[in-house]
Amino acid sequence: MISNRKTKVAIAVAAIAVAGLSLSSCSGGGGGEAESGDTLKVWWWENDASALSAGWNRAIEIFEEKHPDVTVEFELKTYEQMQQSGQLLLDSDDAPDVLEYLKGNATAGLVSQAGLLTDLTEVADKRGWDLSSSVQDVGLYENGLMGSGQRYGVTNYGEYVPVWYNKNLFEQYGLSVPTSLDELETVMQTFVDNGITPLALGSADYPGVHLLYELALQNMDEADWAAYQRFDGDVNWDAWETAAETVADWTAKGYISTDSTGIPAQDAGNAFVAGTYPLFFSGTWWAGPFVDDITSFEFDQFLFPGTDYVPGSGGNLWVVPEKAKNKELAYDFIEITMSEEVQNFLGEEGQVPVAADLDAIESPVGKLVLGEFAKLQDSTEGGLAWYPDWPVPGLNDVLIQNNTELVQGTKTPQQAVEGIRTAYEQGLADVGL
Incomplete structure (x- = not known):
């Protein structure tokens, strides 16, 4: 089971986080008193096609039924907007009352340490x-480090990254679900031999980074994972270099298209839906849209073969800014998202709710993702491996850039990993480690 060990460098991580923000403009503990109780401002970035958006819109409906005199003002943001400018938005006098925010040291950890989130x-x-489930550990932060400490966020769903596949194409070419990396490569080579690029991959976005990380996990054990994610020991950069060599090899063999460097995650998912690619390595957040949008073939999923570690965790967080004007209303909204009605709704839509009545979930895709997530959460070997961009601020952009250049062929595997390593270690070097 992946450990939640803390180390003495937690304070150093906090220093890294605070280095990215000025504390001079942060509100004090007395801030956030309601100016008026007639408005609740809610932000999230999930698009209208997602199960989360549907579930949270239902939560708004329930909130309005319970608070008939309160107007809900909703704004749709983007993931990139919150990744790049979240701390500035939270530190604004126009901050919302409750919003979806990114989990991890470099995001929620940073802003919690800077005093921008309500405890x-x-x-x-x-x-x-x-909130006793370990899935909720993504909302706990101490000195900016995720996993324990005070609660700054609540998640109402979990997630993991499987391989989605086109069952019709597998049957057409007599293929079985692979159980090893060699078997996966045999599957992909079969498609290449028949003129089909196997992997729908948004190399210019998170799917490419998740694939690189999953391939690195192939050669990592729990100690290596703890070293990378929790700074507990020396990072196994050889595992990352082997992963980068595999990505380069797969690109050369045609398993990955060099054109994927210009494709964002949404376009890659759309291409899988269209039947253009038989494989798509991306998260459970696609389950609901796939049920709605895939009409020309049957789809299913399997966990990436060859390792017991899978990118995943509790989902992103509901947080309440320290400068929120209507905190009690924000708490009411969070509570509604954790209600059995909304949780069961998410399960039926193919999401991974954390507090649903599992016996009440009837949809096949809901049962599928809930079952796999439960196994990963309960695993004593491997399990949910978090995400590669969490350790230090700014790492997400560096991972995307170097992975993109790797697939383009403008960087060797060694150069790509060196770029990632440099950014990772620079974050620690900034505080003298």
Whole structure:
């Protein structure tokens, strides 16, 4: 089971995070008092086609039924907007009352340490929220390091990254679900031999980075994972170099298209839906849209073969800015998203709710993702391996850039990993480690 060990470098990680923000403009502990109780401002970035968006819109409907005198003002943001400018938006006098925010040291850890998020520890206790599941550890931060400490966020879903596949094309070419990396390569070579590029991959976005990380996990054990994610020991950069060599090899063999360097995640997913590619390595957040949009073939999923480690965790967080004007209303909204009605709704839509009545979920895709997530969460060997961009601020952009150049062929595997390593270690070097 992946450990949640803390180390003495937690304070150093906090220093890295705070280095990215000025604390001079942060509101104090007395901030965030309601100016008026007639408006709730909610932000999230999930698009209208997602199960999360549908579930949270239902939560708004329930909120409005319970608060008929309150107007809900919703704004749709983008993932990139919150990744790049989230701290500035949180530190604004126009911050929302509650919003979806990115989990991890470099995001929620950074802004919690900077004093921009409300500590929800006492709120959760007072309201009797059951947040005992380890999935909720993504909302705990101490000195900017995720996994324990005070609660700054609540997630109402989990997620992991499987391989989605086109069952019709597998049957057409007599292929079985691979159980090893060699078998996966045999599957992909069969498609290449028949003029089909196997992997729908948005190399210019998170799917490419997730694939590189998953391939690195092939050659990592728990100690290596802890070293990378929690700074507990020396990072196994050889595992990353082997992963980069595999990506370069797969690109040369035609398993990955060099054109993928100009493709974002959404376009890659759309191409899988269209039947253009038989394989798509991306998260469970696609399950609901696939049910709605895939009409010309049957789809299924399998966990990436060859390792017990899978990118995944509890989902992104509901947080309440320290400068929120209507915090009690924000708490009411978070509570509704954790209600059985909304949780069961998410499960039916193919999401991975954290507090649903599992016996009440009837949809096949809901049962599929919930079952696999439960196995990963309970695993004693491997399990949910978090995400590669979490350790230090700014790493996401560096991972995308170097992976893109790797697929383009403008960087060797060694150069790509050196670029990632340099950014990773620079974050630690900034505080003298």
